[in-house]
Amino acid sequence: MFYHDNELQYEVEVEEPDPTFARALQQAIGGVEGEMRVANQYLFQAFAVPSDQQAYKELLLDTAAEELGHIEMLATAVKKNLRDTSVSLGDISSDDATGLASIAGMQPRQYLSGGMNPTATDANGFPFSGNYVVASGNIAADMVANVMAESTGRLLATRLYEMTDDPGMKDMLAYLVARDTMHQNQWLELLTELGDSEEPFDVLPIPDSFPDAEENEEFNYAFLSTNVEPTEDPEQPWTTGASPDGEGEFSYVRQLDLDGAPPDVGHAEAETYNDPTPRDEG
Template identity: 40%
Template sequence: MFRHQKELQFEVKVDNPDPMLARQIQEVLGGQFGEMTVMMQYLFQGFNCRGEEKYKDMLMDIGTEEIGHVEMLCSLISQLLDGASPEDQAEAAKDPAVAAIMGGINPQHLLVSGLGGMPTNSNGVPWNGSYIVASGNLLADMRSNLHAESQGRLQVARLYHMTTDEGVKATFRKMLARDRYHQYQWMAAIEELEAKNGVVVPATFPPEAEKESQPEAYEFWNLSEGDASSEGLWATGSAQDGTGDFVYVKEPVPKGQVPINPIPSESLHHDLNIKT
């Protein structure tokens, strides 16, 4: 059961209207790494979680928090759009410099949402359910969650430096703080799960199951010009699970055959049997 509370998690109050910034903020609302994505990702992971109750509880806690973040961003966008009527835009556009700036405004904020936030990115592309990851494997999902929070916080940090509006910055400071904690949270969960099951997903398919393919599990193939990549721990160190040592293959060679596919039936109209 979900229950809506009228108060926002944190105060949202802008100093001045800024339709251009409203368009940019759409990215962290409905973009690939926006709040809609992490909201849906955590909730679906939580809905489908099996096993230890604490993981389901944690996922539902943070997923529900992200619903609140979506509402905060909608409020922020709406406030930035206040006063952005078609008449005001037409008047402002009489100044060539202002007109050039306002050319970047998302017209859908006027035509579609009536000065409100939308489930789209900054270019108006609708949010897509394929953005989310909910595999049923806790470690794989937690790593995806860490990735999502890292990218989301990066985008909010970039937006933070794109505005001088102190009210907007105050909201972003709260979001940056929560995104920082969420990264800590996923790192802690990942560490706990790795201690239980090992570092490779899925843990139920151990290295021994690979049999003849074991050598390839530790080789780094140099497939670009130069050999600077040989200096990393991925090329000279040991596997994180202690099962072997990495090998740097400076001049890798193909180990497979040249693929030769038979010509399909002429009924497919492939034109491969054309005679000259």
């Protein structure tokens, strides 16, 4: 069950409206790095958590609800940045460089589809896609995906921060950067708790419940070099020494030194009509 509060989670102020920045902010709403992605990701991950792991479910739901609040903050920022924006070239003189740049830089769908309001799209007007959402049912895999999502989200927020000189926008984005810092750390903490707390990589490889005996152990810790030039083991941390999960030793193997196998793929069934030969000549 969700409840709505009429106040924003954090103050959103815009001193100098900028329709070009309003377009950029759309990426943080409906883009692959955006808040719609993480809000839905955490919701669907929470729906899969078993009842005896209620603390994990509450953590995911709390953060999902917070991300919904971030969407509201960003939508408010978009709307304020579109304030008093002209949408007609007839209203702008030919020597008004700022006005012309304003129309050229805005996202047309914010006007055409939204009536000068935010939309559920990225900065290019592409609709949000549920394909961005990762909810695998394996909480360890999901936490790794969440760290990545918060990392790219924080990266986007820092780039947006550099794009604007508006004090209010910088303040809002500094807050969002800070929340992404927390979220990265809380997902890492949960990931660590899933295994031995003294071994941060104890849950690796994911899923660690697959029987070791069923895995091809000749290649499970082998770095395969696909370089066509003859090269020796560079003795990097990922080609020699113990693996982070503590279950194997890295090795270095050149793919060209291994025996390959022919694909040996036959023809499809006649009912597919893949054969280009005319029937009367077959």
